[in-house]
Amino acid sequence: xxxxxxxxxxxxxxxxxxxxxxxxGYGGVLMLARSTLDVIVHTLDSEDAERQWFTLLTDAxxxxxxxxxxxxxxxxxxxxxxxxxxxxxxxxxxxxxxxGDMNIHHKKWLKFSNANTSDGELLFHICQEHDLHQIVRGPxxxxxxxxLDLVLTHGEKNMSVDILPPLADHxxxxxxxxxxxxxxxxxxxxxxxxxxxxxxxxxxxxxEYDWGFLS
Numbered sequence: 001x002x003x004x005x006x007x008x009x010x011x012x013x014x015x016x017x018x019x020x021x022x023x024x025g026y027g028g029v030l031m032l033a034r035s036t037l038d039v040i041v042h043t044l045d046s047e048d049a050e051r052q053w054f055t056l057l058t059d060a061x062x063x064x065x066x067x068x069x070x071x072x073x074x075x076x077x078x079x080x081x082x083x084x085x086x087x088x089x090x091x092x093x094x095x096x097x098x099x100g101d102m103n104i105h106h107k108k109w110l111k112f113s114n115a116n117t118s119d120g121e122l123l124f125h126i127c128q129e130h131d132l133h134q135i136v137r138g139p140x141x142x143x144x145x146x147x148l149d150l151v152l153t154h155g156e157k158n159m160s161v162d163i164l165p166p167l168a169d170h171x172x173x174x175x176x177x178x179x180x181x182x183x184x185x186x187x188x189x190x191x192x193x194x195x196x197x198x199x200x201x202x203x204x205x206x207x208e209y210d211w212g213f214l215s
Contacts, residue, residue, distance in 0.1 A: 012030065083126045133154060
């Protein structure tokens, strides 16, 4: 319902509103960046999930960032498409960090869950296939004690996660990525300011010049 997002000092890098299903218009995913950060680009929107992918250019190479919201009633196709997308995108990136409220339960893997579900088992095996580790270490929904908001990465040495006080029914997660963003050296070039040229003087100089040597 918010047509334009205007937060001083930030720009919208990617936004994917929820457009289908019984909860259309009630949510989606959003990526904001400081207006001074010019090394992050929107890479891909998932076709069947509330998930977006971004590339962050760093001194360690391009990093893949994923932003994913999976509703509790989402179909298993959203997890299968995650496998396809991350498999392809990882080939052109040196690291991957996927964050989001994924509403997955798996007691053995996530600890703070109410069951071992088939969806949880599937996502667990996908993470094993791609060497992705889940690095959130506590429950993120205080009212139930469940761990629903995950961070999946194989670069856990470069990221720390803090679970902060809740906003609405979920705790806020602060993920700190310790990398240096890529910087390009400044380029110097000449730009002609045509509107400030002395056009009348130029025309007179052309008229008065002796062009006889061309005949």
